[in-house]
Amino acid sequence: MTVTPDLLRVLDDALNLQGRALGFDAATPLLGALPELDSMAVLALITGLEAHFGIAFSDDDLNGAVFATVGSLSELVEQALAGQGT
Amino acid sequence: MNAGPGAGLPQAFFLPAAPGSRATGQRFCLFHAPAGTPRGRVLYLHPFAEELNNSRRLVARQARALARAGYAVLQIDLLGCGDSAGAFEDALWSDWQADARLGLDWLAAHASGPVWLWGLRTGALLASDLATDTATRAPAEQATGLLLWQPVASGPQALQQFLRLHAASQWLGAGASASASGADTPAKRLERGEPVEIAGYTLTPALARGLQQARLVPPVASGARRLVWIDTALQPAAAPSPATERQLDAWRAAGWSVQARTVTAPAFWQQTGTDDAPDLIAATVSALSAGDAA
Numbered sequence A: 001m002t003v004t005p006d007l008l009r010v011l012d013d014a015l016n017l018q019g020r021a022l023g024f025d026a027a028t029p030l031l032g033a034l035p036e037l038d039s040m041a042v043l044a045l046i047t048g049l050e051a052h053f054g055i056a057f058s059d060d061d062l063n064g065a066v067f068a069t070v071g072s073l074s075e076l077v078e079q080a081l082a083g084q085g086t
Numbered sequence B: 001m002n003a004g005p006g007a008g009l010p011q012a013f014f015l016p017a018a019p020g021s022r023a024t025g026q027r028f029c030l031f032h033a034p035a036g037t038p039r040g041r042v043l044y045l046h047p048f049a050e051e052l053n054n055s056r057r058l059v060a061r062q063a064r065a066l067a068r069a070g071y072a073v074l075q076i077d078l079l080g081c082g083d084s085a086g087a088f089e090d091a092l093w094s095d096w097q098a099d100a101r102l103g104l105d106w107l108a109a110h111a112s113g114p115v116w117l118w119g120l121r122t123g124a125l126l127a128s129d130l131a132t133d134t135a136t137r138a139p140a141e142q143a144t145g146l147l148l149w150q151p152v153a154s155g156p157q158a159l160q161q162f163l164r165l166h167a168a169s170q171w172l173g174a175g176a177s178a179s180a181s182g183a184d185t186p187a188k189r190l191e192r193g194e195p196v197e198i199a200g201y202t203l204t205p206a207l208a209r210g211l212q213q214a215r216l217v218p219p220v221a222s223g224a225r226r227l228v229w230i231d232t233a234l235q236p237a238a239a240p241s242p243a244t245e246r247q248l249d250a251w252r253a254a255g256w257s258v259q260a261r262t263v264t265a266p267a268f269w270q271q272t273g274t275d276d277a278p279d280l281i282a283a284t285v286s287a288l289s290a291g292d293a294a
Helices: A004-015 A038-054 A070-085 B050-068 B093-110 B121-133 B155-174 B184-189 B205-215 B242-253 B278-293
Strands: B009-018 B027-032 B040-045 B071-076 B115-120 B143-149 B194-196 B201-203 B224-231 B257-264
Touching: A004 A070, A004 B194, A038 A070, A038 B093, A038 B115, A038 B155, B009 B121, B027 B050, B040 B050, B050 B115, B050 B278, B071 B093, B071 B257, B071 B278, B093 B115, B093 B155, B093 B205, B093 B257, B115 B121, B121 B155, B121 B194, B121 B224, B143 B278, B155 B205, B184 B194, B184 B205, B194 B242, B224 B242, B224 B278, B242 B257
Parallel strands: B040 B071, B040 B115, B115 B143, B143 B224, B224 B257
Antiparallel strands: B009 B027, B027 B071, B194 B201
């Protein structure tokens, strides 16, 4: 099971992309490539992911690299979900 | 303040801080006079830092809609925020609590009807503080209604989000290849008693402490009390989240009559340039008015 479709929906909402994010794939670059992704939007994205997936990221897990692409962000969410199960 | 019924423009004025308060100077206020028969009074309490600016236009639009529906609405900029006196780093949480009381006192002297406290995000924390505070006032001056928009339930959570804003701006500056440096985080600097600069705001350890201690706590209702709780979502939303449900249960247990809704609207307090959310505005007016008829 991949979290990517749900993640794109959250991304689209958080950045108000009007459906554009739904066409993204794992290789789509985010931070630095998506003009809408300013610091408030990064925060909105983090908050949105936590609320949607019912997870809480540790500040230690959050850094610029995890927001590099859709794929790296999906990995972060999958790890957070896996961490809950243990 | 005088204004004919239906006056379109709010009255802008400066309200001097209450005599004897720690922080002096003027507070910027906007008063929206009610059209027609007055149905109640609403004091608006704004959110934290940049969220105030992001939400300003939509809040003004809502205030006008409430005024058209017969509510007297006062917006007050708290110490060091918006167009009020002082700098952000001068403010303590207790100053903001005092400013909220100041706004309510003004409203008590200039309008009539049931008192609603309307808080957005951390403004909800101030609203619940003030509702507790008014419990000792004369019955007509007690806050009998709370209107909470996307309320922050806990100060520590709001503080963590604000500190994350600092991290996010660093990632953007450094590019996607950089990783966070854990050596000198804003949280650690606050712990050492140093102020930190975040998104153009100087957050002092004292204000951070005040926010950290703030909680959304229902005052025990003496008499009829109404809570209108509105969350927003871009997708047509289902039921309130489990976290919201837990909060609502606490309010019901304290004797509040609870009306909770999720309306379709963007996260306007996090975005610049969102200045309309028709569903939110209509739902808010109808939620307040509905109770009057009951």
